[in-house]
Amino acid sequence: MTLPTHVDDLLKLAVETGETLAPLAAEVDAGRSNGHEAYRIVREAGLLGLLIPREAGGAGLSFGTYTRVLEQLGIRNGAAALGFNMHNVVIGALADTAGTPLPPAAEAFRSWVFDEVVSHRRMFASAVSEAGNGAKLRGMSTTYRLSEDREHYVLNGEKSFVSLAGAADYYVVAARAEGGESSEVSHFVVAADDPGVSFGQVHRMAAMNGTSTAGMTLDAVTVPRSRLYLSVEGMSLFKLVRxxxxxxxxxxxxxxxxxxxxxxxxxxxxxxxxxxxxxxxxxxxxxxxxxxxxxxxxxxxxxxxxxxxxxxxxxxxxxxxxxxxxxxxxxxxxxxxxxxxxxxxxxxxxxxxxxxxxxxxxxxxxxxxxxxxxxxxxxxxxxxxxxxxxxxxx
CATH class of the missing domain: 1.20.140.10 (Butyryl-CoA Dehydrogenase, subunit A, domain 3)
Structure with a gap:
């Protein structure tokens, strides 16, 4: 599906998609549905590519307009809007680099993510929060190390609240280097079906059950070096602060x-x-x-x-x-x-x-x-x- 380029048309699409999502909210809140249908609708509407640059096949949406899109979705289905935002937490930070020349490895990473979203409608999610530490990057217990062949990273740890559990295709996991400073945190793209990745039971919460949130375990999960976010280690806290x-x-x-x-x-x-x-x-x-x-x-x-x-x-x-x-x-x-x-x-x-x-x-x-x-x-x-x-x- 080709996304419209005019802001008014994009907001109209957000309203129309929200109207389709609205009847699902009560069923998910009551525990009669897992909420995944909402994200299928979001995929089919083409909204996953809203922030991706137009030259890469997306809508090239500005942050201000994206905020208004979320507002329209949130009016009609708050949990689905929040879950959709978790995809864009990952995509948006990458889209911010559009038009900026990057080193070859980072360029390849950016192109790969954009293609996964636009051509294959893959959904991404963020995996940061840990028990006792929340979403703070400093003090994180999940770790990573280079494999012996130095071509892969090996991740170990547990995340306590991962939205889109079972609904997303990829999860961007925050981790610190084994034996390194707790403030030097990196992000890695982990596929839902990578060996060693597992999710606990979806949390039954007082609200927002449609975010499909669960714990995530990473047991010696091996990912290629190409899945290091923008191919730079230790930059996550630096980026977040600025x-x-x-x-x-x-x-x-x-x-x-x-x-x-x-x-x-x-x-x-x-x-x-x-x-x-x-x-x-x-x-x-x-x-x-x-x-x-x-x-x-x-x-x-x-x-x-x-x-x-x-x-x-x-x-x-x-x-x-x-x-x-x-x-x-x-x-x-x-x-x-x-x-x-x-x-x-x-x-x-x-x-x-x-x-x-x-x-x-x-x-x-x-x-x-x-x-x-x-x-x-x-x-x-x-x-x-x-x-x-x-x-x-x-």
Whole structure:
């Protein structure tokens, strides 16, 4: 499928795909489906190649527009939007290098990944989180070493929360060198069917079951040197500190969409009854919800656009953290307002609001967490060197 090139057409495609995904959300949340159907729909819609440059067969989407795509998907199926973002955490960081000449090995890696996505519709996912360490790169226990023939890497370790488990074709695994500094972390592309790769039972969580999240074990998994991310060891933390948007900002679009869904449900519930719609107290509540949502949307969109114009700048990175913090606050706030306006009948298990409120609360769990966002903004305010990896506990 050839993706449209005009932004309005891409957003229309996102809305249409989201409408197809919407009926699946409740079934997955209730445990009656594993959520993989959503990602089949995403594949068939051609969305996996949104961020890949046009010259490589993708849509060449900017980060700001990608944020808006996630918002549209999140309005209709929050878990699917988050799972889709995990694919783009991997692809987006690579797409950022488009147009930049790279060493031959890195060029070959980039071309291979782009071709896997565009020509074969392969889905990628990120495997970083570990028990007791979360998604922080520093302090990671998963290790790698060169094989005796020095043509392969051997990975060992366990990941605790890997989204798209069983749904993706490849997983980009973060690991540190055996015996090396814990801050020198590299990423490797591991295929789902590589010997030594296994997944535990998919976690049954309070929300976001559609992300198909499970533990991952790597038992002497051997991958060729060509699958070292961009063919450079020890660069992961360096990259994250300077350009944290792929680890953080993708979540803001999806969670903004969930907040929008809460607001839309509340408005629909109110307007279904003329008596409620004419109540000045309820109108006041809806006005407050609208103002909060509009402020969050403006911040998220501005952060996305600033990444496009000033990627890696202190201001762009600060905006990313501000947007993530605000969205993590606004979703639950709108949920509380919705309960007050709609009453207990609207939050029964039969209505989507109950699920949306649970989903919104998970924003504070995803990186960067609220205290990390505030730390970043506070350090920026007092002039701390935010390009020094030693500044953070990541």
């Amino acid at each position: 350009e944290p948007h792929w680890m953080t900002a993708g979540y803001t679009g999806a969670y903004l969409g969930i907040a929008e869904a809460i607001y839309r449900f509340t408005v629909d519930h109110v307007t279904s009854s003329p008596r409620r719609a004419e109540d000045p107290v309820i109108q006041h509540d809806l006005g407050r919800m609208s103002a909060r949502l509009r402020a969050a949307r403006a911040l998220v969109h501005e952060a996305g656009d600033l990444i496009d114009s000033e990627r890696g700048s202190v201001e762009a990175n600060a905006m990313v953290h501000a947007a993530k913090y605000v969205v993590s606050e606004v979703g639950p706030e709108l949920g509380r307002d919705a309960v007050r306006v709609c009453g207990s009948a609207a939050v029964s298990g039969r209505a989507p609001l109950e699920r949306l409120i649970r989903e919104a609360s998970f924003s504070s769990v995803m990186p960067a967490k609220p205290h990390d966002c505030l730390e970043y903004l506070g350090k920026a305010a007092v002039g701390v060197n935010l390009r020094d990896a030693r500044t953070f506990s990541w």
